Amino acid sequence: MSSLPSVVEVSRFWDVIEEAWVRVGGVGDSTRRGLAGRDSDEVAFLVESHLDEFLARLQEISSGAEGSELAALDRVLERVLFDIDRRDIHEMTDGSDDGFLYCRGFIVAMGREFYEAVVADPSIAVMDAECERMCYFFAHLYNERFGEFPDTGSGISRESGSNSDRWR
Numbered sequence: 567m568s569s570l571p572s573v574v575e576v577s578r579f580w581d582v583i584e585e586a587w588v589r590v591g592g593v594g595d596s597t598r599r600g601l602a603g604r605d606s607d608e609v610a611f612l613v614e615s616h617l618d619e620f621l622a623r624l625q626e627i628s629s630g631a632e633g634s635e636l637a638a639l640d641r642v643l644e645r646v647l648f649d650i651d652r653r654d655i656h657e658m659t660d661g662s663d664d665g666f667l668y669c670r671g672f673i674v675a676m677g678r679e680f681y682e683a684v685v686a687d688p689s690i691a692v693m694d695a696e697c698e699r700m701c702y703f704f705a706h707l708y709n710e711r712f713g714e715f716p717d718t719g720s721g722i723s724r725e726s727g728s729n730s731d732r733w734r
Contacts, residue, residue, distance in 0.1 A: 569719035571642040578635075579642035580678040586624040587677060590616055598676055602683035602690050610672075610692040617675065617697050628707055637716035640704035646674055646681065647701065648722045651729035655684060658691040663726040668696035670726075675700040 571579070587595045594616030597609055604610065628636065647670050659669035673684050675697040684691045699706075701724060708716045727733060 569641065569721070571638065571645050575638045575642050576645075579639055579646075582624065582627055582639065583675070583677050585627055586620050589623040589626070590619050594619065599679070601676055601680050601692075607692050607695070610695045613676065614672070614695055614697075617672075617699075620675065621697075621699055621703070624703065625707065628704065631707075633708065633712055633716070636704050636708040636711070637718060640702075640708060640716050641718040641720055643674065643700075643704055644718050644720055644722060644724045647671070647724040648720075648729050650674075650681070650685060651724075651726060652688070652732035653734075654688045655691055656726075658688045658693065659695075660693055661696075664698075665694075665696065666726040667701050667724065668698040669694070670724075671697040671700035 587598060594613065598613045598616075601610060601613060628639070631639070647667070650670050650673060651666075655670070655673075656666050659666060661669055669691070672695045673681055673691060680690075705715050708714075722728065
């Protein structure tokens, strides 16, 4: 039996992502907020230049989290990556199996607004924009602190092509 993230866990996940972007501030955050309505993909690559700072802020925010919270954040991350493991999104982002996973990492890293926009309209996704570190971010933090990877109990995989219903 798989364990789905709770509404509270999902809300906390997106709040943590937003808080990290608020801490980045400036051009990085304001540009990211306009990503869904962009005129060109150049905007996405401008945001990409702020990803290292975003991930550093995300690590700061998450550093004091209990093991159960890190596992919950990873369970949500795994679920949102799985949910956008879709043929129609892949057609917009391209990439190998790993490349498509990293593109999905970028979509998640941009926050809930962009994520939901891509879910509703895959043409909003950005070709070749990637954030590899996002894909296992909370699992790696958990591993660094506890010497093992969290058991999400989800029964799913974040790897590309694992959401077989969305690839038919």
